[in-house]
Amino acid sequence: MADDNEPRTLKQIAALAAQKRQAIEATSPVSNPSYAADLETAIQAHRDTIQTISRVSLFSPNEPLDDIATPDLPYLLTESFLADLYLKTPTPNPIDRELVLSEAREAYERFLASLDSYEILTPAHKSLYSRYTDDPAAFSTVAASDPSKRRDAKIANFRAEKDLKARLATLAADPRYVDDGDEEILRALYLAQLEFAAHNAFQGLEGLNRELEVLAQAATARPLLPARETAEEDARRRRAAEESGHAERLEPRRLRSILEQSGPLLSKAGKPMRPFTLVGSREEAQAGVFRPGHNLPTMSIDEYLEEERRRGGIIEGGGEASFRRPEPDEDDHEKADEATYKARAWDEFVEANPKGAGNTLNRG
Template sequence: MSSFALPSSDSSPSSSGQSGGDTNTTTSSKFDEGVVLLEDKCNYVDALVLFDEVNTQISTLSLFSTNESISDVQTPYLKFLLLPFYKMLCMMGCRTDGAAARLSNVKNAQSMGVAFLTTIESLGGEVMGEDNVTIFHKLLGEMGGDEEDGSVRPRARGSSRDEKVARFRAQQKCSEEIKMITGKLQRRGRMDLSPEEMFEGGDEESLIRSLTTQQLKKCATQCIDELISMNQELEMLEMSAKFQSNMSARSPQELEDERIKQRDAANKGSGIKMTQVSIDPTSNQLLFKRQEARDGVFRPGWNLPTMTLQELGEIEYRDAMERAERDKEAEIRNKDKPTRYEYLVRDGLEDDIHKVDASAKVDRDWDDFKDANPRGWGNKMADVGDRNF
């Protein structure tokens, strides 16, 4: 995977002429398409391909400079600062076969997260925030030595409850700001205002800049949470990858010998010797046959483990990933499903005329159901009547 870094050139993209402007438009379109594939369709592989292409074009166009602050970055190019963060999410979401492949993905995602936060911090602390800067530096300080591939292996680190709550509240605050600014932009569009016309305290460019800044703040906080989760996952993945590597290096005969050795060790013991006495039906002579009762007769009365804790952890991890994928798909399927108007108001979607029209039938059906089924009609000795439920 290619890594994101700010180009060192100070050249402006506006000096590239008409062809440069066309290229910038293509870059922006690819970026937006990749965001849709990532957030709406969960198509991590195709989104990552587009983001890699955008990364290459950004480096070619020299849209950023290492000595800039965030106030020096042009508004249309602010969103490209989110590129390494989106690449990190794609790498974490890609399906892999085996712990070794997943380990490689998590390490690459970790590099993207570190690059994103480093870039945001270098552009000024007002976006990232002092608390996030402090936690980020602690994470960097807890990263271990270099691996063979040159990446760093972090030591597992938890997070206190207060820190988690603070980050959650910060993300919620940014989400509210994003929702408010988005509503202003939608109202400008419905009123067909020109980009330069002032409305609700600003023009279109200032609103877009504020919107992107809030997105950067929210993603920076989310990136901190992702890096902490990666630190904890990497330790388990390294153990699992090492186990799989050791197992794959052994021949089938060695594995069978090990299984027999473990079985014999479990059944080890002298046992109780017995003599079976029977009569030969032809000669009526007594026949003596010695037998041995193995120690297995005295095995515990409870069920013994059938797998190791590590194998159980891998199964639980796969199940959790599959559940998360199913929940995401269900959320996407239900996103455009008609719902009651009060829920549209709760979610801030009352300005969507198509959803409002669709909610009218749902509200009528709900009113008809309440008329046909008054509250308490199925309860014995209960009051019956409409309680506005």
């Protein structure tokens, strides 16, 4: 059994990091109670791998790609893996999320810079990298503003990703790789993995830019306190409410001024002249005065209906009242003449317009 205090090799450190990363990829925060702790362990394992790579000077910016040994190529993926792990980090508030996104951006940038220095980037990825370095905060994998062109570009990105996955699957299933571990096919597989990681890195940079935009808009619309300050403020308010015996109330001077107001509740146009709350009855209003969350002032439904009736806002009648018609007054000659003229006008109209006269085509 090996001693834990013995220095570990780069291969051992990288293998441990890969094991931790694969365990995180196979689980989720919902199913794994220790997800956050396991994720932090995986992140630290990748940091250790990067530090060891730097300490042993595995890569040199002065050497070309052909000088890098085939077994060493996978170590170039470490920064990409680290960035992906950063993006999986659960955060309690927007401020911490911005810090996590900043860490992920730096890891992606180091990864792409290393690929660019060894000329591993494809022409398409090299063009994207140039656009990113020009304006990192506004970077998008789709440069066109026209909706149709953006749609075509997204379809092209999807097809490129599909082709990369198919090429990786083909190389991994090649008998020369599976049976013999042929170096040529192995090197082609590693380079394809780097190309696929570069594709995902640009997608990740675009995604975190969009997320930062959302966080900035949320901060502008509603300034947010750190979670700790928010919790302390909530606790302070609860203690104050418990000590006073009820929820927050109006300031006494303002409350007094509201209670002392007099005059009509509503204007002629129906606009409230002073605040009021509808309740079921006066007794309910009185009983609720000393309850938590009481809103002042109040008026009962009866008072409100009386006020509406005074303003003429209630139409009375209907029901049995609608069948009660006043008896005609025989002495009211003006009313009698009016009814006579109305009946005579109707008779003249019926004679001038016999039934069916307007329906010459017999429709209906």
